[in-house]
Structures are given as structure tokens and as C-alpha cells.
Amino acid sequence: TGKFITDTSPSDVAIALSKVKHKILVLSGKGGVGKSTVTAQIARNLAARDYSVGVVDVDVCGPSLARILGVNGQSVHKSSNGWSPVYTLDDIAVMSIDFLLGSEEDAVIWRGAKKNGMIKEFLTSVDWGELDYLVMDTPPGTSDEHLAIVSLLKQSKVSGCVLVSTPQ
Amino acid sequence: VGVLDADLCGPSLSKMIGLKGSIHSCDQGWLPLTAPLGKGRISAVSLSYLVENQDDPVIWRGPKKTAMIKQFLSDVCWGELDYLLIDTPPGTSDEHMTIMECIPGCSVVLVTSPQAVAAADVLRQVTFCKKTNAKVLGIIETMSGFVCPNCSDCGLLFGQGGGRRLAEHCNINFLGSIPIDPNLSRALDKGELLQNLSSSPSAQSYCDIAKLLTKT
Numbered sequence: 001t002g003k004f005i006t007d008t009s010p011s012d013v014a015i016a017l018s019k020v021k022h023k024i025l026v027l028s029g030k031g032g033v034g035k036s037t038v039t040a041q042i043a044r045n046l047a048a049r050d051y052s053v054g055v056v057d058v059d060v061c062g063p064s065l066a067r068i069l070g071v072n073g074q075s076v077h078k079s080s081n082g083w084s085p086v087y088t089l090d091d092i093a094v095m096s097i098d099f100l101l102g103s104e105e106d107a108v109i110w111r112g113a114k115k116n117g118m119i120k121e122f123l124t125s126v127d128w129g130e131l132d133y134l135v136m137d138t139p140p141g142t143s144d145e146h147l148a149i150v151s152l153l154k155q156s157k158v159s160g161c162v163l164v165s166t167p168q
Numbered sequence: 169v170g171v172l173d174a175d176l177c178g179p180s181l182s183k184m185i186g187l188k189g190s191i192h193s194c195d196q197g198w199l200p201l202t203a204p205l206g207k208g209r210i211s212a213v214s215l216s217y218l219v220e221n222q223d224d225p226v227i228w229r230g231p232k233k234t235a236m237i238k239q240f241l242s243d244v245c246w247g248e249l250d251y252l253l254i255d256t257p258p259g260t261s262d263e264h265m266t267i268m269e270c271i272p273g274c275s276v277v278l279v280t281s282p283q284a285v286a287a288a289d290v291l292r293q294v295t296f297c298k299k300t301n302a303k304v305l306g307i308i309e310t311m312s313g314f315v316c317p318n319c320s321d322c323g324l325l326f327g328q329g330g331g332r333r334l335a336e337h338c339n340i341n342f343l344g345s346i347p348i349d350p351n352l353s354r355a356l357d358k359g360e361l362l363q364n365l366s367s368s369p370s371a372q373s374y375c376d377i378a379k380l381l382t383k384t
Contacts, residue, residue, distance in 0.1 A: 030178055031258035061259035062289040104288060107295040109260045112230030140258050141177035142225045168353055
């Protein structure tokens with residue numbers, strides 16, 4: 001989108017997410033340990049308890065969440081209220097770059113700054129409506145995406161982070 | 169053989185290779201850690217060898233990671249090497265783009281697990297390789313089932329065939345599959361070599377794959 005993170009971005013995010021009661025980040029640092037699986041299973045279990053749940057996949061290079069939730073390959077559209085998320089059969093609202101890619105072979109070959117612009121778009125411009133929980137899946141590492149999310153969410157009262165590891 | 173860990177945020181390789189120490193520089197550049205191994209030697213470079221506290225996170229944005237990788241590629245006195253193996257982080261971003269820019273036509277080995285979710289990401293990595301004119305040597309499938317030491321039954325914990333299907337779909341060599349081996353995992357966690365290769369189907373598979381790679 002070409003939009004970058006500016007000084008007003010954290011307050012834009014706080015306003016955009018003001019109807020989301022609880023925001024949870026799923027982090028690891030390590031790849032392949034099951035962050036997306038954990039995000040999906042937490043979301044499903046919360047939805048089964050009648051909470052309204054949204055998930056956003058901030059791993060733009062490896063957007064696994066859409067496939068795990070059974071909604072990969074669907075498309076989204078943007079209205080004046082923002083991007084409409086895709087809904088799973090159990091009513092979880094999903095936003096992922098998967099929905100913006102033309103085919104399953106398309107690669108997102110972006111340096112850090114461009115990834116940050118997409119993350120800001122996901123946090124400011126999705127029409128979630130009222131949500132009890134927004135669970136955010138992240139890529140491995142401690143780099144651009146993670147700095148961007150923390151910076152963008154600093155006025156948004158995040159409930160906290162869940163860390164994922166394997167036994168190794 | 170040289171090994172370079174380009175996964176700056178998660179530099180696991182140094183722990184697994186079993187070389188410990190700090191990297192020092194000389195007039196010509198940085199000297200890798202080196203140790204004899206079998207009939208040859210291994211030299212290694214990793215951010216782990218440059219930081220004081222191994223537990224400190226490396227919280228770097230793209231440009232700083234790019235600069236570090238460029239230094240690893242141009243300022244290390246590797247000496248004569250038959251092979252340089254470069255480990256990368258997941259994704260198709262700064263690190264990967266930098267390596268392909270510095271080493272045009274670089275040979276690539278792709279790693280996947282059998283799960284469709286993993287193969288989906290690696291399919292995108294294949295696109296990255298095509299766009300950057302990488303020479304794809306083949307695909308390796310890890311986590312390819314678990315052979316129970318008690319009953320020898322093989323459990324396909326992460327499904328079956330994802331790596332081979334991906335290789336066929338993309339017209340790429342399938343180099344082999346590696347079953348899950350707790351003994352190998354334990355050895356890698358300690359940075360040790362498995363003493364008894366024949367007791368480990370995983371170690372044997374790696375042996376076969378390495379032999380295949382010497383023929384490409």
C-alpha cells in the first residue's frame with residue numbers, strides 16, 4: 001500500500017481497535033514451532049465458548065493461518081469501512097495477506113519497511129466490528145514486523161503475549 | 169566446509185555444529201571458528217560468535233541485518249573451501265534478497281516437512297528462487313515420520329508425501345526424507361556428533377543426501 005508508520009499511527013490503531021475487548025499476540029522467535037496452529041486452536045476454542053473472535057496473520061511471507069482455518073484462497077474487498085474479513089464456518093473473522101495474493105505460488109518478496117506498511121493496514125483498516133478477542137499470529141524472529149506491531153499497538157492496551165516453543 | 173548462519177535473530181547453527189568461542193579479526197578480515205572433522209574441516213561464522221550474552225535477543229531491522237550478512241559474505245577469511253553452506257531464516261525477505269544479490273545464481277536446497285501448511289510456504293519459496301535465478305538443487309523433507317524404537321512401527325506424525333508432491337509439482341529433484349530421531353535431536357541440542365551412524369535412520373539419510381549433493 002506504500003503507507004508507512006508515522007507518529008499518529010499508534011492512535012489510529014487504538015481507534016480502529018477500540019471495539020476489540022482483548023488483544024493477544026502469539027510470538028515465538030523460532031520458526032516451525034506451531035504459532036499459527038496455536039493461534040488457530042485458541043481462536044477456535046474461544047469461538048466455541050461463544051466469544052466473538054478475530055485473527056490476523058502478520059506473517060506476510062508465510063501466511064499459514066488462512067489454510068489452517070480452512071479459508072485460504074478466498075478474496076476480500078475494501079469498502080469505506082475498511083477491509084471485510086473472511087469468516088470461517090465457526091464465525092472467526094480472519095485477515096491475512098493470503099486473501100490478497102493471486103495464486104498459492106505468489107511470493108511476498110518484501111524488505112522490512114514494506115512489510116510494516118501492510119501490518120499497519122491490517123491493524124487500522126479492517127472492519128472487525130465488535131470483537132471479544134483479536135488473536136495476532138506473527139512470523140518467527142525479532143525484527144521489523146515485531147517492532148512494528150509493538151510500536152503500532154502501544155496505545156491499544158494489549159492483554160499480552162503467548163509464547164510458543166517446542167521441547168528442544 | 170564453511171557454514172554461515174544468516175538467521176541473525178535465531179542463530180541455532182552454532183549450538184548444533186558444536187564449535188564454541190568468539191570470532192576475532194585479522195588484517196584480512198574475520199577469522200571463522202575452525203575445527204578438523206573426519207578427513208576435512210568445518211569453519212563456522214555466526215552472530216553467536218560475536219555477541220557476549222547468548223540469551224540477548226537480536227532486535228534488528230532489515231537494513232542492519234542486510235549490512236551484517238554482507239559483512240559475513242565479504243569480510244570473512246574462509247580460506248579455500250569446497251563448500252559454503254548458508255543457513256537462512258524462514259521467509260522471503262531482507263536476508264534472502266541480500267544473499268541472492270551477493271551470490272547471483274546461488275545453489276539452493278529447500279527444506280519442508282510433510283504437512284501441506286509447510287509445503288505451501290515452500291512453494292512460495294520456489295517462486296522466490298525462480299525470480300532470483302537461484303539454482304535449486306532439490307527438496308529435503310524433514311519430520312518424515314517417527315520409527316518407534318520399541319515396536320518399529322512408523323508413525324506419520326506430520327502426514328506423508330508433502331515434500332515429494334511439492335518436488336513433482338515444481339519439477340525439482342527430491343533429495344530425500346529424514347525421519348524424526350530423538351537421538352539425533354538430543355545430539356544436536358548438545359552440539360555432538362552421533363557416534364553410531366548405523367543406529368540412526370535420520371543420520372543415515374543425511375549421509376545419503378550429502379553424497380548426492382557432492383554429485384551435483
